[in-house]
Amino acid sequence: MKTRDKLNPLGIWFVGARGSIATMTTVCAHLIAESIIEPVGMLTERHPYTTLPFCALNALRFGGCDIRSEPLTRTLDTFIADQILPSHLYTYAAAAVSETEAAIDFVPDLVGCIRTEELYNVSGEVLLDGLRSALAKFKASIGGNPVIVVNLASTEPIIPGEQQLASFESWEQLDTFIRQSNARLPWGFLYACAALLEDCSYINFTPNIGAEIPGLEDLALRRQLPHVGKDGKTGETLLKTALAPIFEARALRVRSWVGYNILGNSDGQSLTNPAARDAKTRSKDQQIRNILRDSPDVCTKVGIDFVSSLGDWKTAWDFVHFEGILGTKMSLQLLWQGADTILAAPLVLDLIRLVEFAWRRGETGALRHLGAFFKSPIGCTNHDFWFQMRELQEHLGIEERIGE
Numbered sequence: 001m002k003t004r005d006k007l008n009p010l011g012i013w014f015v016g017a018r019g020s021i022a023t024m025t026t027v028c029a030h031l032i033a034e035s036i037i038e039p040v041g042m043l044t045e046r047h048p049y050t051t052l053p054f055c056a057l058n059a060l061r062f063g064g065c066d067i068r069s070e071p072l073t074r075t076l077d078t079f080i081a082d083q084i085l086p087s088h089l090y091t092y093a094a095a096a097v098s099e100t101e102a103a104i105d106f107v108p109d110l111v112g113c114i115r116t117e118e119l120y121n122v123s124g125e126v127l128l129d130g131l132r133s134a135l136a137k138f139k140a141s142i143g144g145n146p147v148i149v150v151n152l153a154s155t156e157p158i159i160p161g162e163q164q165l166a167s168f169e170s171w172e173q174l175d176t177f178i179r180q181s182n183a184r185l186p187w188g189f190l191y192a193c194a195a196l197l198e199d200c201s202y203i204n205f206t207p208n209i210g211a212e213i214p215g216l217e218d219l220a221l222r223r224q225l226p227h228v229g230k231d232g233k234t235g236e237t238l239l240k241t242a243l244a245p246i247f248e249a250r251a252l253r254v255r256s257w258v259g260y261n262i263l264g265n266s267d268g269q270s271l272t273n274p275a276a277r278d279a280k281t282r283s284k285d286q287q288i289r290n291i292l293r294d295s296p297d298v299c300t301k302v303g304i305d306f307v308s309s310l311g312d313w314k315t316a317w318d319f320v321h322f323e324g325i326l327g328t329k330m331s332l333q334l335l336w337q338g339a340d341t342i343l344a345a346p347l348v349l350d351l352i353r354l355v356e357f358a359w360r361r362g363e364t365g366a367l368r369h370l371g372a373f374f375k376s377p378i379g380c381t382n383h384d385f386w387f388q389m390r391e392l393q394e395h396l397g398i399e400e401r402i403g404e
């Protein structure tokens with residue numbers, strides 16, 4: 001196992017760099033580093049995690065790419081409108097994002113297109129080369145130091161034939177396919193390829209396809225790079241995977257677990273596309289059956305709808321119908337009201353630190369100990385949140401006694 005030194009600065013290249021989570025993560029990193037706000041929601045800022053030599057937040061240099069070109073201050077304006085950024089912090093937040101503005105590439109520019117729509121006529125090979133050049137340029141701008149690519153782009157519709165990508169066992173086979181294929185390739189796949197080919201660790205916070213397929217795991221192992229994903233576990237699914245173990249622990253039989261989510265931010269808007277919504281609900285609908293082994297016939301349903309007036313605020317209602325002895329039926333109802341971006345940004349900062357730490361320790365391939373952060377954790381077959389947290393602590397060699 002090849003260990004590495006801590007290097008400063010550390011580059012963070014956001015895919016979807018003009019979106020809500022990328023912008024909020026940049027703002028929070030700066031405001032925490034300057035002690036303007038407290039690091040609420042960050043594990044790596046709390047004992048015993050603080051005993052580990054994680055990178056400093058002021059070592060992070062942000063950049064990335066987006067298919068939109070509106071200034072980052074436009075995203076800050078939506079935070080003010082949604083009441084997730086207090087207005088007295090606006091000036092600090094604007095100063096934080098101003099440094100990043102020049103380091104964000106407009107994706108059509110990378111392949112000589114004028115407009116975003118034209119990207120759909122460009123081959124996967126050309127797109128991949130454009131993304132690699134942008135990443136190489138960013139890496140050079142921070143003196144060749146390490147870069148972590150964090151995918152925070154909108155949820156993509158599942159493309160017909162996408163499953164074929166998972167059938168290639170080695171990187172060579174995948175590479176040949178990319179060069180010969182005329183079919184449209186999923187963006188998430190191309191971003192994961194570009195990251196690993198440019199020797200960057202990869203974090204996939206989206207439900208989109210990423211480095212979980214065998215050909216890219218092969219590439220990550222050969223390049224000695226870690227990767228992790230997918231689909232950040234921030235709200236309703238976090239709650240479900242923390243609560244479902246109670247029913248299992250008490251040997252109660254759960255008959256149905258139904259969840260319905262409404263949200264109004266631009267991520268929610270992207271889910272108005274039925275194929276994108278399908279990708280998201282699939283990612284949210286697998287955990288309960290995995291955890292509830294005493295309830296093999298449990299019926300699960302997940303719904304998501306876009307309600308624009310809610311802005312960044314998501315409301316989730318969960319109905320759990322369960323059965324005790326004599327078949328007596330009971331129910332539990334939950335209402336969750338969370339600000340999605342506020343829940344996600346500290347998690348992204350934790351993931352950056354944990355992945356950089358793993359990279360320094362020479363860990364490669366899918367990081368299975370980070371399953372607690374994801375709805376569809378790569379290589380982690382147990383969705384129980386408490387099991388996943390114990391795995392994280394065991395892996396890091398720390399012990400946290402929650403509740404003592």
Ligand SMILES: NC(=O)c1ccc[n+]([C@@H]2O[C@H](COP(=O)([O-])OP(=O)(O)OC[C@H]3O[C@@H](n4cnc5c(N)ncnc54)[C@H](O)[C@@H]3O)[C@@H](O)[C@H]2O)c1
Nearest residue numbers: 016018019020021066067153154155206232234266267340
């Ligand atoms: N907020 C949460 O709690 C949460 C939890 C889990 C997963 N996620 C996922 O995180 C992602 C980002 O969420 P968000 O709220 O910041 O969304 P957002 O809509 O605010 O931002 C997404 C950004 O990605 C850009 N984009 C779209 N396609 C792109 C492409 N091909 N290349 C580069 N940029 C592209 C968009 O222009 C936009 O700026 C989504 O996929 C969402 O499903 C969010």
